[in-house]
Amino acid sequence: MLDLKYIRENIDEVKENCHYRLADVDIDRLVSLDEQRRNLQQELDAQRSQRNAWSKQKPTPEQVADIKANNEAIKQGEDNLAKIIEQLDSLLLAVPNQTDAAVIRSLNEEDNPVLEEHGQPVELAFTPKDHLALAEQWQWLDFERAAKVTGSKFYYTSNDLVWLELALIQYTLSVIAKHGFQVMTTPDLAKTSIIERLGYNPRGESTQIYNIANNDLSLIGTAEITLGGYHQGEILKGEQLPLRYAALSQCFRTEAGSYSKFAKGIFRVHQFNKVEMFVYCRPEDSAQEHQLLLAIEKEIFSGLEIPFRVIDHCTADLGAPAARTFDLEAWLPGKPNQDGQAGDWAEMTSVSNCTDYQARGLDIKYQAADGQKGLVHTLNGTGLALTRAMIAIVENHQQADGRIKLPAILKSFIPVDLSSMFFA
């Protein structure tokens, strides 16, 4: 969340930011509620001060009536204040992070600039299949039986796709660990309040989050949640920063309201594995850490010999907690583009600098030996979203007979003899 004091003192900037980020928040009402809150609190503080003064010693019987009247007023004031704070908080949670100055301001989410391209889309001498056709050929995915067990947008994987996924996980973790990250596994559920404090909306019709009934837990949509909540309420020592973590977790998303002609297959599903990176750092280091996370993502995709490009989210496409976000988009030979021809870019990763927005909500600070202290900055980035990465691999490395050429870097992570579906 943003600092109320900052909002109060920068009303125009905050309003403009909300506008460009398509966030419909009534800032005037928020500021007015804040003023009411402060006025009421001052009144209340004076009454409490009076009570404290009286209670320093045993009162005379005549005073007791005054004291009781004052206590009644305090109770009234507290009730009123609680109501105002409740409204204030729900508005405050809806205000997105202030945007990095380098980000393109646009109301159209198609306006994400392309920053760089790596590798060339492969020229295939045959008509490429999409991942679904390949999956059918090798019986990699079973949607029909998953539908019986869990409904649509779930899947079973089998055969060599399982080994490919496990190899990708180990490959990804090994690349990240090489950069000094602590690798972890985390719970796949988190308290709903944690999700909210990280800047996501866990409730309501449009939420992407599954809530657990009769409980304040939700299924996580990303390990960003559990890695971000990890240090909630802590004061980190400045010299131990940056703290760099990576975790493998299951991710669960309701995908409420998402329609797409690309809905078939495992590009957009309710449950998938993902390796996520998360960094806590000093404010002055966050831009540099952002570049580090991006560099690691590029290293991972380069190693897999997949053509990709880097895009920079414009304001319309930024998630609430982010000040700036880069995506890696991979080339998918089997994905139809807007003109219906085979081959298009598709989102593979996302890496965000959330500055102090999440740290303020979760109360995560640092204190350095040099006396410097304040809220940390947090960053998160996809290591590898397994379903999408597998699509990219099988589509880019497919051969005319439907077999897949395994990227050389994965060979050492496959502990079994591959069947004829893959070859090295």
Place this chain on the structure above:
RNA sequence: GGAAGGAUCGCAUAGUGGUCGAGUGCGCUCGCUUGGAAAGCGAGUAGGCUGUCACAGGCCUCCGGGGUUCGAAUCCCCGUCCUUCCGCCA
């Protein structure tokens, strides 16, 4: 799932109705001391909100919420988490 005990200022602890926002030890910071250090001595050492040009001042926080009381770290109720024992279990 059942029973018992616990949660206090970075850490360890003291504290059963007003003298407690809170003592002590450790740690940390600054100063004295020293050739330098250790030891010793002295001082300081939570956060949030509000307020002020800046001070001052006020309010809140002893796990969270509610209650009793003129007054709660302290008494009562509910919840969360931790520990131990029993049961169960991959």
